[in-house]
Amino acid sequence: MSERRAVASLWIGEKLHYLNQLCLLSHVRAGHRTILYCADKVDNVPDGIEVRPASEIMDLDRALIEATSASFLSNVFRYKMIRKIGAIWIDCDAFCHRPFPEDQEYIFGRHGMSGALNCGVVGLPQQCELMDQLLDYYDNLPDYPAWWNKNQRRKYDRQDPNLSHAARIYNAERTAFGPQAFTYFAKQTGQYDQASDRDVLYPVPFQLNDIFYDPYGRVEGHFTENTLSVHLYTNGTKPWWQKHAPLPGSYAARMCEQVGVDPTKALR
Template sequence: MPLDRRPVASLWIGDRLQYLNQLCLKSHLRHGHPVTLYCTDTVTNAPDGVEIRPASEIMDVPMDIVEATSASFLSNVFRYKMIQKTGAIWIDCDAFCHKPFPDEWKWIYAGHGMRGALNCGVVGLPRQCELIEQLIDYYDNLPDYPAWWNANQRKKMDRQKGNESHAVKIYKTERTAFGPQAFTHFAKQTGDFDKAMTPDVLYPVPFQLNDIFYDPHGRVEGWFTDQTVSVHLYTNGTKPWWRKHKPLKNSYAWRMCKEVGIDPGEALG
């Protein structure tokens, strides 16, 4: 298929993809989306057709902060700087492309799970908009505490000891303070919260039920609607077993690997 649809991009910290990441990146190519993977290291097993670019083209990735938090931590600022510089749609490396993103969509994000907050695993924004500017300013000029935190959250952070950076202390207080929490807060501040799509568009399966992707008897597609475009596989919540073992025959993960052409056995964790 010609790669003539809107470009998508993501970030990978490390030198090797797991099979679900290979699957998700290749799924976008299958639907005609050019895929760029910005990397901090030399990735040796990206699917054919994925363009590998150095992460430094977007921003420097301080590995000391990554090591003190998680590989996904700095992706929260990287994604908005990437969108602003390139105009590509951000996709997490565990977002499976079910259908192509329509060309006319300018605002791409949705609520997820069972709490009503917005997620930022798949994001499309105008390159110049107040929301993206506020998000980048938040990361570049961290406040003493995130504005939406309550007194208990602030006290929890104050109890932390050690010489860790301010950003790390915020992360250790609330892991999602740089992800969904920030995105939800600033979308409300800028009046863009109501532009969000319904969960079925980008996150049809609630995070709390992510084991269903590996269940041969699970009815994953029962969560889909005609509006479903992306299916988040939530690898951060995946049990360690599925990183080290092939998906069971007839499970959604197994079926999609077979359909897209990914051999899970070649990229187990």
């Protein structure tokens, strides 16, 4: 068993894509105990990854997942997991470039072009005000998120009233339970300034995510000596790349060779 800090993620579904296998194994390769909480029986989890039932952390509302997305409940699952076991949350599309520091309590960062925070990689103390406020938000949803403007509230009001309150918020603003909430509460509790710069956890902007599949793209040109994680943004990947192996020489292909993943065995 590795002595490095544990990392953990959630998977809802019966099969991992090769990029998910790659990202999870990259943390194993870096020496982190890597836990995958599963809502279903997953038949292609690589050796070295510890599989645990998601119910150990929380019960998953399948009807709510159907009304939103498989990634919806990960927004609350991540904080309940951190509170319970103290592991670092990693999305299943976050590639470990270098091991996470052992002595850093707060691990989260800015992403994209706007400076907003992302929560694809999150490390927090098990007991902290930021965690308290996030969990209270999810457990006691307000009529509207506190940071919403009039237009966002109108979008909510136009949603199907037969949907649950949570689903209406999600449909109005897909990131209201993820980056929006994390950014708002980090500012409320004074932790926003502890966010790392984009190059640490999200060196490649979301808008450029096709570069991972381009054999002539200089992905590493985005990296610095501070880069720890590389987010591959599989939710934004074009369907073609989900169904085909990466081109030889591309970042995705090179990392698969480096970590030991055969893309052809785990396509969609």
